[in-house]
């Protein structure tokens with residue numbers, strides 16, 4: 001194949017690669033609830049959801065966590081603070097079962113030993 005033909009295939013290659021990339025980097029959503037939209041806006045500006053989904057914290061710890069994030073720059077309406085803390089502590093409290101991380105496609109389905 002000539003160089004020019006290879007070049008013509010470039011957009012197709014890029015499209016396939018970007019689709020595969022998008023598939024392998026699926027980011028889970030925050031749980032449904034009255035604060036889902038606001039929490040997604042305020043809390044995924046600097047990091048994605050998984051850092052939140054894997055927490056198992058008491059209400060006191062969530063209070064500290066949300067206040068710390070606000071101090072670090074999270075934009076939370078003061079009126080929403082308490083509701084947001086309730087949303088996180090009822091969604092990701094200490095009694096929730098252990099978080100199971102979503103593995104990348106390469107190792108998905110295989111048993112991962114600790």
Ligand code: HEC
Pocket residue numbers: 039042043044045046047051052055065066068069070072073074075076088
């Ligand atoms: C201004 C940027 C920013 C925003 C907005 C933000 N965070 Fe963070 N968050 C950070 C940084 C930086 C870390 C530390 C990341 C690390 O340790 O790798 C972090 C870490 C965390 C952690 C892991 C525990 C910890 O304290 O390190 C949790 C849970 C968390 N954020 C929750 C939230 C929640 C809930 C919100 C929304 C109220 C939020 N974040 C918004 C910057 C932000």
